[in-house]
Amino acid sequence: MASKANGFVQKIQKEQQQYYDDREEKWKESDAGNSYQDWISAWEIEVEEIALNSPSLEVEAIEIDRETFSNLPQKVDVY
Numbered sequence: 001m002a003s004k005a006n007g008f009v010q011k012i013q014k015e016q017q018q019y020y021d022d023r024e025e026k027w028k029e030s031d032a033g034n035s036y037q038d039w040i041s042a043w044e045i046e047v048e049e050i051a052l053n054s055p056s057l058e059v060e061a062i063e064i065d066r067e068t069f070s071n072l073p074q075k076v077d078v079y
Contacts, residue, residue, distance in 0.1 A: 001049075002047040002048060002049045003049075005047040005069065006046055006047050009043060009045060009046070009047070012043055013040070013043055013044070016036075016039070016040045016043065017040065019036075020033075020036055020037065020040060032077075035076050035077065036076050038076075039073055039075075039076035042072055042073055043072055045068065045069065045072070047069065
C-alpha cells in the first residue's frame with residue numbers, strides 16, 4: 001500500500017517539477033512562483049510501510065500518516 005501511495009506522490013512531484021521548470025525565471029521569482037514552490041515542498045513526503053504485528057505500534061501513529069497525506073494541498077493559486 002505504501003509503495004502505491006509513494007508512486008502517486010512521485011508522479012505528482014514529477015508533474016509539479018516539470019511545470020515549474022517550464023516557467024520563465026521571472027515567474028519563478030514572482031509571488032505565484034514562490035507559492036508554487038511552497039506547494040511543491042508540501043508534497044515532499046514519503047509514506048512508510050508499517051508492520052501490523054509490531055508490539056510497539058500504536059493505532060494513533062497510523063492516523064498521523066493518513067492525516068498528513070490527506071491534508072496536502074490539492075492545488076495552488078498561481079495567478
